[in-house]
Amino acid sequence: MRIGIDVRPLSRPFTGIARYVSSILGELAKIDTKNSYYLYSDRDFPWEFGIPRWRKRVAAWPRWLPGSLWVQTAGQRMILQDNLDTFWGPAHTLPLRLPANIRKVLTMHDVVWLRYPETMSFYNRQVTRLLAEKSVRQADQVVADSTATAADVQALLRVPASRIVVIYSGVSGHYHPHDHHRAVLYIAQRFEAQQDYICSVGTIEPRKNLLTLIEAFGMLRNRRQFQGQLLIAGGQGWGKTNIRRAMLKWGLGEKDVKLLGYVSEEEMPMLYSGAKAFVFPSLYEGFGLPLVEAMACGVAIVASNTSSIPEVVEDAALLVSPYDSEAMAAGILRLFNDTQLRAALIERGLRRAQGFTWEATARRVLHTLTGVAP
Numbered sequence: 001m002r003i004g005i006d007v008r009p010l011s012r013p014f015t016g017i018a019r020y021v022s023s024i025l026g027e028l029a030k031i032d033t034k035n036s037y038y039l040y041s042d043r044d045f046p047w048e049f050g051i052p053r054w055r056k057r058v059a060a061w062p063r064w065l066p067g068s069l070w071v072q073t074a075g076q077r078m079i080l081q082d083n084l085d086t087f088w089g090p091a092h093t094l095p096l097r098l099p100a101n102i103r104k105v106l107t108m109h110d111v112v113w114l115r116y117p118e119t120m121s122f123y124n125r126q127v128t129r130l131l132a133e134k135s136v137r138q139a140d141q142v143v144a145d146s147t148a149t150a151a152d153v154q155a156l157l158r159v160p161a162s163r164i165v166v167i168y169s170g171v172s173g174h175y176h177p178h179d180h181h182r183a184v185l186y187i188a189q190r191f192e193a194q195q196d197y198i199c200s201v202g203t204i205e206p207r208k209n210l211l212t213l214i215e216a217f218g219m220l221r222n223r224r225q226f227q228g229q230l231l232i233a234g235g236q237g238w239g240k241t242n243i244r245r246a247m248l249k250w251g252l253g254e255k256d257v258k259l260l261g262y263v264s265e266e267e268m269p270m271l272y273s274g275a276k277a278f279v280f281p282s283l284y285e286g287f288g289l290p291l292v293e294a295m296a297c298g299v300a301i302v303a304s305n306t307s308s309i310p311e312v313v314e315d316a317a318l319l320v321s322p323y324d325s326e327a328m329a330a331g332i333l334r335l336f337n338d339t340q341l342r343a344a345l346i347e348r349g350l351r352r353a354q355g356f357t358w359e360a361t362a363r364r365v366l367h368t369l370t371g372v373a374p
Helices: 016-031 074-081 122-138 147-156 180-191 210-222 243-249 268-274 289-296 309-313 325-337 339-353 358-370
Strands: 002-006 036-041 054-058 086-089 103-108 141-144 164-166 197-201 229-233 257-261 278-280 301-304 318-320
Touching: 016 036, 016 289, 016 358, 036 074, 086 358, 103 122, 103 358, 141 147, 141 358, 147 164, 180 268, 197 210, 197 268, 197 289, 210 229, 210 243, 210 325, 229 268, 243 257, 268 289, 278 289, 289 301, 289 309, 289 339, 301 309, 301 325, 309 318, 318 325, 325 339
Parallel strands: 002 036, 002 086, 036 054, 086 103, 103 141, 141 164, 197 229, 197 278, 229 257, 278 301, 301 318
Antiparallel strands: none
C-alpha cells in the first residue's frame, strides 16, 4: 500500500504531537517491511531512515502563511499526484478534498476547542473548529488517544463509536529511573538549580494551569513546609499565563521558580528522576504523555482529577482538583510526609508505565491504516 502522512509537526518545535509522530514513524520503519510511505510537510524536517520505501515530500511554503492552508492547497496537490491508498492526519486535520478511494485516518488528541475554548487563541480556535470538525466528518477511521477523548469525540462531534478506535500513546525506552542522587547533581549543574526540587512539564499556556501550581507552591514555601525549588520545563505557548505576576503575589523569586524552557529528550529522564515530586495541574488532557514519562522514571505524582488523567495513571498518582490550590498543596505535602504512600505510588507507576510502548502504538496504528494486522 501507499500511505501518506502529514508530518508537519516534525518541522516545528518538538512538542507532544511532534514526539507522537516521530515515535510512531520510528517504530513503523522497523516493523513494516511491505508498505510505502510518503511524508508531507511545508518545511524540511530531520529524517534519518535511509529506506527507499520512505519518501520525503516537501513543498516550500512562506513561513508567514499558515501550514493549515498549505495542506489544503500545495500539500493536497502532491498527495493527489502520489496515488495514495491511505492518508493519515496525525494532528486533528485532513486535506478536505481527497477522493473517496483514499482511506482517510485522523488522530484526535483532544477536543480542547470545545471543552476549554477560553484556553486557545481566537484564531487557533476558529481554524481548529473549521478544519477539525470537517476533517472528522470525512475520516473513515478516527484514532483517539484515550477513552475519555473517544467519549468527547462521540458526544461533541457526533462520530459513531464504530468509527472510533482508542490507541494509547507510548513511552520511549530511555525513560527509566536514574540514580536519584546522580540525577539531582546533573540537573543542579545543567540548569543552575537547587538540589531539592519538584517539577512540572508542559507548554506555558492557560490550559496547563501553571498559575494554580505556583499558588500551591507559594503556600508551601510561605508556610515553611517546603524550602526547595519549582522547576517548570516547557516552551512558551499561547495566552497570558503571567507566571511572574503569580510569583510576586506569593513573594517568590527566580531562585524559587525556575522556567527551564525546552528540555531535550535526552535530559528529561534526569529531570524526572531527580525530582522529589512531579506535579501535573492541567485542566484538560487528551492523554498526557508527561504522566507516563514520569511514571516510567519512578517519581511520585500529584495530578489533576480531570479528563483522561485518571484513566492514564489509574492508582499510580495522587489526584486533586486542578481548581483547588489548597488541595494541590496538601497533596504535594502528603507525598513528602507519607513515605509509605510515596513508595507505593512509585511502584504502581513503574508497573503502569510498562503498559505503554511506542511499538504497541505503532502496530495498532498500522492495523488502522491498512486494515491488516502487522
